[in-house]
Amino acid sequence: MSEIRWDPLKGVWVIVDRERGRRLQEFLLEQPAPRVEFCPFCYGNESRTPPEIDAVRPERQPPDTPGWQVRVIPNRHPVLAIEGDLDPRGHGLYDRVNGVGAHEIVIENPDHDRDLADFAPQELVAVLHTWQRRLNDLRRDTRFRAICLFRNQGPLAGADIPHPHSQIIALPLIPPLMAAELHNCRDHFSRKERCLLCDLLRQELHTETGIVHDDGHFVALVPYASGRPFELRLVPRRHEHDFVRVGEDELLALAEVLRNVLARLRQALRTPSYRLYLRTAPPQHTRFGRPNYWTSLAHDYHWYLEIHPCLARGTGIEQATGVPVNLVAPEDAAAFLRGENPAQKR
Template identity: 40%
Template sequence: MSELRFDPVKQKWSVIATERSRRPHDFLVERHEHAHGEKAQINCPFCYGNEVHTPHEIYAMRSFGKKNDANWLTRVVPNKYPAFGIEGELKRSGSGIYDTVTGIGAHEVIIDTPVHSMRLKTYDRMTVYNLFYTFRERVRDLSNDTRFRYIMPFKNYGLGFGTNIIHPHSQVIALPVVPNILKTKLKSAKEHYRRKERCIFCDILEQEHKDNSRIVYENQDFIAFCPYASSFPFELSIYPKQHAHSFAVITESGLTSLADMITEIFHRLDRVLEDPPLNMVIHTSPPLNYRPGKPDFWHSIKFDYHWHIEIAPRLTGYAGFEWGTGFHINPVRPEEAAEYLRQAGGI
């Protein structure tokens, strides 16, 4: 029989449709074959030697401290077709019942690696370390702009699932508002802390260890598990074991441990689902900048919020039921998904 499972953080329901139960190979649909040859690299704006075909570089990690383009490990450039513009004044206005906020923000592209043909299954720990180091540096820098209310690093992987360039890349967006899904999480965390004086996310980690049926992998600093009320098949959450409200505070040793975790998860997903398209998002706290007229805004956030990463393989569609109710139908029990990923073994 199906179950409706409630996520106490996102305040939403997911339908775990056990009668529709599916195994990993049921999701292996025919996928696009991508060109990785010489012609593809010649035309790729993200490859070595083609730096002039991207907007002006914002940031780069470089090998051996050298400053020439031939030695970059990651590059950050403005998105050529940004969803938000960085120039201008943040203004809020209204017309009757309707509200408007100017589209001030930042939209950046991170080129993960110089290697054009790299797939998630071939990401090594150093590549992942460099990527998340770059994520951290961009979050720190963008947090200094008081116009920005939320900064979200994310990765879309697989053509047709949010990306149209095959060269490995990720993105960072800074927004002038806090997205509703984050507001819900923040409010759930704040209310839980108000009632119990505990972090709701830390409580979830304690429950996951107690149940011990949805944990996929853990190392010294991080834990990965399939959420109890997973919306998507093989959905994963990754949390630091030690409470921290912001991804921006992660240390170099923490990044090393996180690189081990992410690399492990990428490889396990490939072994079970054969290079699946996916979305990966870092959910960190909003910048704790002063808010005029709101001196107590998110005042307990350092204690009640716990940054984390969500990874959602895109294996099922979004149809009328999901659209009309907001419920997601997940045909794989999180406990079964975790077992498949555990059985996949280490790198």
Template identity: 30%
Template sequence: MARPAKTNPPANAAELRKHYFLDSYVIIAPGRNLRPDLFSHAAEPHKVPSDHCPFDHNTEPEIWQHPRGANWQVKVVRNAFPALSTDNPKAFGSQEVIINTPDHNLEFSELSVEHITEIFTAYRLRITELSKLEGIRYVLVFKNDGPIAGASIAHAHCQIFALPIVPPKIARESDALNHYWDQKNTCAYCDIIEWETSQKVRIIAEDKSFIAVAPYASSHALEAWLIPRRHVTKFAQFNATELHSLATMLKKITARLDTSMISFNYFLQESLDNQDHHFVLKVEPRTTKYAGAEIGTGVEINPVTPEYTTLWYQGKIPTTSPH
């Protein structure tokens, strides 16, 4: 197993860092950086052959698909076992699944940029439709990729949750963004782009439309945020150039994780009560398990510095591989 032990920072380089705008902290502890077992539990193949994949030969009526007919490439269906549904007032909401490709053996990161852009079309249309449902206040789009990230089905897919509440975690973030705006008369994410651009060391990738950063106070190893340069507040506001840029960056980042067989989640969300907040897509790799210190204090210990993460995504550090 090739691992970048030689590039580990010294053990005394730990640093307590505060979130850009939330009242929360992480301990970046690179003394524990990339210890041999860091990725060991992630070393399971994403591609799990299955005789019983529910997305192969899926007969569920489509909510949306592209293109129409038997040769669909992206398809939205109802979640077969929803916890939330529009006919249950006690757990009102909606859950849909976006089957990313008809091919069971393709990873999300192996799909073409054009194909990923079609998946984004599904995001745009379904977020818009679900937001119109009376009683819905929040829509989350997420991907579980790999067994550690909770993907019970290996076939590439995303999920959409529509909830009748704004989850408290999101409400807190929203309050903090509003507070930041009140204090500085500017958007926290617009400021993050400006500050990280001046700092230079945590920019994984950038182009005219998007910037991908390893956030200064990342709570997850190898965490990455994709932020549009324009103050876009709804997925439906993106133009074709921006969607192409987002697809290109997301493909590169997820391909890097796939190469190392690292499970990950990514998510984006829209809170209907807070339509003016800057869009962000967050990629959270699942490399570490939280232990007592994290669970007891809520202060997470991240064993990989965001600066190291940046170099890792850029291919400037050899990837860890179970082979």
């Protein structure tokens, strides 16, 4: 029989349908990389992109020239524009504001054909440092209420350019998924005076069935109420609400566990497309009429990374009800990524 599981972090019910689910081997899909005749992110093509905002490069080397390790540029076709005023206004029973925000691309490495799993630890640390700098810089703009960092890898994730890169988008509002998560964390803390994600991590470590990797600093796990096959969370053991505050030693540990987990996915699922999301605290600007809005954020929120392999299409049930259907039990997915045979454990 299937199960319906509650995810207190996301605030959603999830159907885990093991009986109707596919065999794990059926997720081993061949996903050929798209052919790209010209890559604007490669060495020598710096003049073919917008001028760089930030870069990791030798001192005194001119911007927008080869020799960089990480490079940040504005998206040539941004969904939101950095210039302008919000000008909030009503439209009957609707509301609207101008499309003001930021949309940046972090070109993570000069090598066109590498994924994060192929990076040396210090190369990946340079990317993580760049993420921190950009988040910190964008937070200075009081128009922005949320800053989201995501990464599409592979054709099924919508990556048009295979060159390793991530994207950062700053929004003048708190998007619904983030708002729900922030509310759930604050509500849990107001009732129990404990961090919700810390409690969930303790539960996962107690049962151990969802744990994929644990190095003492970060835990990679398949959440008990995963809405997608092989969904992963990388959670720091040390409570911290803000990724920007993570220090050098922890960034190196994060680089190692991220490489480990992505290598496991690649080996177990034959280089799947995936999406990676950074879940971290929003800018803590004072909000008009809400003087106590962020007072407990440092205590009730807990940053983490989320990885969603692109293995299954959404179902009609999910579209009609908002309830995801996961055809791989999370504990089976975790065992498979650990290199075990889930069928032998039933």
